[in-house]
Amino acid sequence: MNVRLSGRRPGRRLISTTAVAATTVLGLGTLTACGSSAADSKNSDGKLDVVASFYPMQFLAERIGGDHVSVTNLTKPGQEPHDLEVSAQQRAQLEEADAAVYLKGLQPAVDEAISQSGISTKVDAASLTTLEEHGSEVGGHAEEHDGHDHGGEEGTDPHIWLDPVKYAEVAEGVGKALQKADPDHAADYEKNTAALVKELDQLNTTFEDGLKNTDSKVFITTHAAFGYLAERYGLTEEAISGLDPESEPSASRVKDLQEMAKADGVTTVFYETLVSDKTAKTLANDAKLTTAVLDPIEGITDKSQGDDYLQVMKSNLAALQKALGAK
Secondary structure, eight states, rough: OOSSSOOOTTTOOOOOOOOHHHHHHHHHTOOOOSOOHHHHHHHTTSOOEEESHHHHHHHHHHHHHHHGGGEEEOOOOOOGGGGGOOOHHHHHHHHHSSEEETTTTTHHHHHHHHSSSSOOOEGGGGGGOOEEEEOOOESOOEEEEEEEEOOOEEEEEEOOGGSSSHHHHHHHHHHHHHHOOOOOGGGHHHHHHHHHHHHHHHHHHHHHTTTTTSSSSSSEESSOOOOHHHHTTOOOOEEESSSTOOOOHHHHHHHHHHHHHHTTOOOOOOOOOOSSSHHHHHHHHHOOEEEEEEOOOOOOOSSSSSHHHHHHHHHHHHHHHHHHHHH
């Protein structure tokens, strides 16, 4: 099967630079500042207290904030962020914090806690880029397999950080929010944001070059976390489950994946570090495929193939190149 590398699926919403810029400005317009000065809002160490909902938000806050911020992550390392319940202690942390960086729609308990808090600066990453509707299949594959079961219904996909281009858009928005919350160090936040965006641009180029020529364009994952990545680089993600990592696939879905893997020369079933690999290994054994890790980077643990977002993304690229037969 041949999938056009440079093309996009019919019906995909193309986002113009102007639209992205407008969305970013609109997102920043939702930030609230209660009129307190930067000096009043800082903690005893003279740093801005920032609460991040889970690791990708923590990474942005730390890289952009640098020495001027103290970042607390609500999601512990190794914890599946979708299942997070906000404790009373964490709610108290939110009340004491100066800023919260989160992704609305990923963690309902966090959304509720932040909306009910009196925190002065609330940065919703989902408002800083454009989210899309994804299901169990993302890419140009469905049109060539009419009649096959591609899983459950589509839904708004929150996994924007796995697309370096969208993640860079979010980084720019977070940088502007920190500048507004702490104008005394605005120049440093602006400089750090520019440096991070440059690294993300380079990462995007590395992915483009690394996945340009491959034997296959189709990869199988345990849940539909890599839809944005697949669309960005001309690939097709076939997920065993949908957007919910805990959902169970139907028997027809498993059978369809087995047939598809054989037809499209799929060699590997990818599983994640934070959820069970049982279903992935069962499918791989039945279809005589290998298994490997493709990390959605929802948290960094001892099992992660790298110490931070950029390193793990590069490990993901290497895993995809091997599975897809990159040349």
